[in-house]
Amino acid sequence: MIETTTYPGIFSTWKGKRKLMLTENLTPGRIFFRELLWSENDKEYRVFDPRHSKIAAGLAKRMRFFSLKKNDAVLYLGASHGYTASFISDLVGKNGVVYCVDIAPRVVRDLYFVCEQRENMQPLLADANKPEAYTARITPVDVIIQDVAHRMQVQILLRNMRFLKAKGIVYFSVKARSIDSTKKPMQVFRDVEEELKRSLKILEKVDLSPFERDHMLFVCQKK
């Protein structure tokens, strides 16, 4: 049986002893990542796997601030093939939009295929470090999700803050080793927090273990 959760748009069900998270499929009958499907009351749901998505891992770790909702505009930096972005597309619905930026042509080829089927996803082959390249192609957004695993990831985020509406929310995933493999992860996270604090209010930090090792999800708000 599918049940609602405290997170709007996120559902749950049991498969044996495993509790699964689901979203309602915006494109019933069509999936792109071999995700498990569940059907009930003429609705189709897709399993959102915390082992494949840092946002799903944050939800599985019971993050307190989860703001994504119907009709939101989202800028997703580091969208890759579009796995997590496709679930964000389910959450914001057909009147929302997810701008999906990635620098790697190989993954963007797959991303284009997903976006062709999901009208609320817009693919952008671009370097998130140079937002001037896509300024004309996006509208102000309610939420920024960043998962670029890049040494300069704080600077990348700050350069993209121009797109975020006042009081908008940021989900910022940090992989300690991508920033500095010589420092202890906790030191890297402290340094990142100091940098973020100058421009953003930190609402929450979610350690993504055991789903991702040495990853922290920072949830922040534009001041």
Ligand SMILES: C[S@@+](CC[C@H](N)C(=O)[O-])C[C@H]1O[C@@H](n2cnc3c(N)ncnc32)[C@H](O)[C@@H]1O
């Ligand atoms: C860990 S993967 C993202 C996975 C994705 N968020 C998901 O959950 O489905 C990181 C992605 O960041 C992209 N990336 C790295 N540097 C980037 C940059 N400067 N601009 C845009 N994308 C970048 C990589 O090409 C890669 O696809």
